Amino acid sequence: MPRIPDLPGAPVPQRSEYDTWLKQSVARLCGLDNPTRFPGSQPVSFGTKDLEKLESQDFWVCEKSDGVRVLLLILTNLESGSQDVFIIDRHNTYRRLNGFFFPHWDKPQKPLRSSLLDGELVIDVDPRTGLEKLRFLAFDCLIVDEQNVMNRTLDRRYGRLMEWFYTPYSKMMKEFPHVAESQPFEILVKKVNPSYRVDDVFNIDMPALQHGSDGLIYTCVNTFYSPGTDSNILKWKPPSENSIDFKLVLRFPAIRTKPKEPDYFAKPIFELHVWTGDRAGIPQYEMYDVMRVEDDEWEKLKTSGQQLDDRIVEVHWDVQNECWRMMRFRDDKPAGNHKSVVENILKSIADGVEKETLLSKSTAIRNAWKIRQGQPTSQPQPPPPPPPNRTQSSSHLQPLPGPQQQSQPLPPRPTSAPRPPPIPSLPDAKPRYGPIATSPWSKVAGPTTVGGMYR
Numbered sequence: 142m143p144r145i146p147d148l149p150g151a152p153v154p155q156r157s158e159y160d161t162w163l164k165q166s167v168a169r170l171c172g173l174d175n176p177t178r179f180p181g182s183q184p185v186s187f188g189t190k191d192l193e194k195l196e197s198q199d200f201w202v203c204e205k206s207d208g209v210r211v212l213l214l215i216l217t218n219l220e221s222g223s224q225d226v227f228i229i230d231r232h233n234t235y236r237r238l239n240g241f242f243f244p245h246w247d248k249p250q251k252p253l254r255s256s257l258l259d260g261e262l263v264i265d266v267d268p269r270t271g272l273e274k275l276r277f278l279a280f281d282c283l284i285v286d287e288q289n290v291m292n293r294t295l296d297r298r299y300g301r302l303m304e305w306f307y308t309p310y311s312k313m314m315k316e317f318p319h320v321a322e323s324q325p326f327e328i329l330v331k332k333v334n335p336s337y338r339v340d341d342v343f344n345i346d347m348p349a350l351q352h353g354s355d356g357l358i359y360t361c362v363n364t365f366y367s368p369g370t371d372s373n374i375l376k377w378k379p380p381s382e383n384s385i386d387f388k389l390v391l392r393f394p395a396i397r398t399k400p401k402e403p404d405y406f407a408k409p410i411f412e413l414h415v416w417t418g419d420r421a422g423i424p425q426y427e428m429y430d431v432m433r434v435e436d437d438e439w440e441k442l443k444t445s446g447q448q449l450d451d452r453i454v455e456v457h458w459d460v461q462n463e464c465w466r467m468m469r470f471r472d473d474k475p476a477g478n479h480k481s482v483v484e485n486i487l488k489s490i491a492d493g494v495e496k497e498t499l500l501s502k503s504t505a506i507r508n509a510w511k512i513r514q515g516q517p518t519s520q521p522q523p524p525p526p527p528p529p530n531r532t533q534s535s536s537h538l539q540p541l542p543g544p545q546q547q548s549q550p551l552p553p554r555p556t557s558a559p560r561p562p563p564i565p566s567l568p569d570a571k572p573r574y575g576p577i578a579t580s581p582w583s584k585v586a587g588p589t590t591v592g593g594m595y596r
Contacts, residue, residue, distance in 0.1 A: 145473060146209055146264045146275055149325040150228060150236030163227070163235050166216065170255060170284045171291060173368065179233040180283065181212055181259055183370045184358060186489035187377035191359075192502055194375075196509045199362040200336040201295065204346050205376065206278060207353030208263035209473045213277060213328075215243055215256040217287075224252050228262075228277075232475040240323035244313050246286065246305040254287040256306060262326065265351035275326040276352075280333070282306065283366055291366040298366065303330060333360075337507030339499055355382065357499075380493025381460060384468055385486050386477045387413035388426050389454040408439045413456065413465060416477040424476045429483070432456055433464040453477050458490065 153160045161176075168176035194200075212229040226238045243253040259281040265274045282302045283291050290298050307330045314320060321327065334341055336359060347354055356378035364373040378384075390412040393403035411434050414426035432454070434442070442449060453476065455468040478486065511517070 144264055145207075145469070145471070146262050148209065148211070148228065148230060148236055148262070148473075149275065150238045153227070153235040153237060155234060160235060163214075163216075164233070167214065167229070167257065170257060170287070170289065171368070172289060177233065178368070179229070179231055180257070180368045181210065181229075181231070182281075182367055182374060184374035184376035185370060185372050186383070186486055187357075187359070187375045187494060188489050188492045189494055190492075191375050192494065192498070195336050195359065195502065196506050199510055199513065200359045200375075201333040201362055202336045202339050202342055202357055202359050203280065203331055203333045204342055204350065204354040205356040205358045205378075206261050206263050206331075206350075207355050208261040208278075210261050211277070212283075213256075213258040213260060213279070215241075215253060217252050217254045219254065222252050230473060238325055240325060242313075242320070243306070244309045246309045249309055249313065253306065253309070255284060256282070256286060257284040258282045258302065258306065260331070263352040267351065274351075277326050277328045278331045279307065279328065280331040280358075281360075281366065293366075294364065295360055295362045295366075299333070335507075335510060337503045337510055339503060343496070343500075377494065377499070379496060380490050382457060383486055383490045383493065384455050384457045385483055386453050386455050386471055386474055387415060387429060387432075388477045389432070389449060389452055390414055391450050408434070408436065411467075413454070414477070415480045415483055417480055426477070427480070429480075430465060432467055433459070433462070434467065438467070 153163060164176035167180060168174070171180050173180060210231055214227040214229055214235070216225045216227075217223070218225075224242060226241045226243075227235045228238065229235055243256070245251040245253050258279045260277050260279040262275060262277055265276050266272070267274070279302060281295070282298050283289070285301045285305045288301075290301050293301075307328075310328065332346060334346075339357065342357060356376060359375040359377065361373035364371075367373070391409040392412055393405055393409045394407050396402050396404045411432040412428060413430045413432050415429040417425045417427050419425065447470075453471045453474050455471050456465040457468055458464075459466045
C-alpha cells in the first residue's frame with residue numbers, strides 16, 4: 142500500500158482563541174453557519190444506478206489519488222500585504238505553513254487575497270531515483286481572491302482555480318525557481334477528463350502517476366459546491382477493492398491458569414467497531430465484526446512497536462476466504478465510517494460496477510454529452526496528446542472538450558452490450574449492529590505496554 146503522507150506545518154492548538162478565530166473566518170468566507178464542521182465535500186460510493194446518471198448529466202472524471210484530503214487556506218492581510226497559509230484536514234484541525242507566497246492574478250506584485258482550495262496531499266516517488274516529493278493536487282476551490290465561488294458550477298470553479306490561482310503561481314515559480322526551496326510541498330492542479338474518456342484515465346493518466354491510485358472520482362459539472370456528503374460526487378472502486386474504515390479493538394484471551402486475567406502475549410481477537418455518531422462530542426462505537434489476522438501478520442504488527450488499539454483501520458472484504466482483511470491504519474481520519482455509510486458501501490460492493498462495464502458505456506455517455514451540447518456525434522476529433530514526461534497529476538493544461546471542439550468518429554455501436562463479469566461472493570449486506578458487551582478480558586486492564594509494544 143502507498144504510504145500516507147504526514148501532514149506538514151505547525152498544528153494550531155484545538156479550541157484555542159486562534160483556532161476559534163480561524164474557523165469563524167473560514168465559515169464567514171464560505172457563508173456557513175457551523176464553524177466547527179469541516180467545510181469540504183464528501184463523495185458517495187458508485188453503484189449501478191449511477192451509470193444512468195453519467196449518461197443523463199455531464200460529469201468530469203479523474204483518478205482517485207491515494208493520499209490525504211486537505212483544504213489549502215490562504216488568509217491575506219490587505220493592509221500589510223502578508224499571507225498566512227494553512228492546511229485543514231478532515232478533523233477540521235489547522236496546521237500553519239511557512240514559505241509560501243501567492244501572487245494576485247491581475248497585479249502579480251500584490252498578494253492574492255484570501256482563498257480556500259480543495260485537494261489532496263500525495264507522496265510522489267520518482268521511478269528513476271526513488272526520491273519522494275510531497276505534492277498538493279488541487280482539484281476544486283471554494284474561495285478565490287476573496288470571492289465565494291461555491292454557488293458556481295464546477296467548470297466555472299475550475300476555471301477560476303486555473304486562471305486566478307494556479308497560472309500566476311506557476312508563472313512566479315518559473316521566474317523564481319529558488320522560491321521552491323522554502324516551500325513545504327509543490328502545488329499542482331489535477332488533470333480532469335470528460336466522463337466518456339474514462340479509458341484515457343485508465344490507460345494514460347494512471348500509468349504515468351508517481352503515487353498510488355485506488356479508483357476514480359466523478360464530479361457533476363453543472364452543480365454547486367456542497368459541504369458534507371454530496372451525491373453529485375461519485376467515488377468508484379472495483380467492487381473487490383471497496384474498503385471500510387472501522388475502529389480496531391483488541392480482545393485478549395484469558396491465561397489458562399488464571400481465567401480472570403488476560404494473556405497479553407497471545408494473539409487477540411481483532412474486533413471491528415462501527416461508528417454510530419457522537420454523544421456530547423465523544424464518538425460512539427458498536428461491535429460490528431472481526432478481522433482475520435494470520436500468525437505471521439500478527440508477529441509483524443507486534444514488532445512494529447506501534448499502538449494497535451483504538452486506531453482507525455481500513456479493511457477490505459476477502460472474497461475467497463469470506464473475511465475482513467487489514468489494509469492499513471488511517472490516522473488521518475477522525476473516526477471510522479458511520480454505520481449508515483457502512484451499509485451503503487456494502488450495497489455498493491453487492492451492486493458494484495466493474496471496469497469493463499464503465500468502458501462499455503463510454504460511447505453512450507459520449508453521444509448523450511454531445512447531444513446536450515448540440516454537437517453532431519460523428520465529428521472528427523484530434524488525436525489525444527502524448528503522455529507528459531512527469532506525473533499526469535501535473536498535466537493541468539489539457540483542455541476539456543467544449544462546444545467549439547470537435548470529436549473523432551465514433552466506433553460502431555455494438556448490437557448488444559457486453560455482459561459484466563459475475564459478482565463473486567460478497568459480504569452479507571445485512572446490518573450486524575448491537576451494543577458492545579463488556580469483555581472479561583478488557584484491553585484496559587493490565588499494563589500499558591507488553592513486551593515493549595503499546596497495547
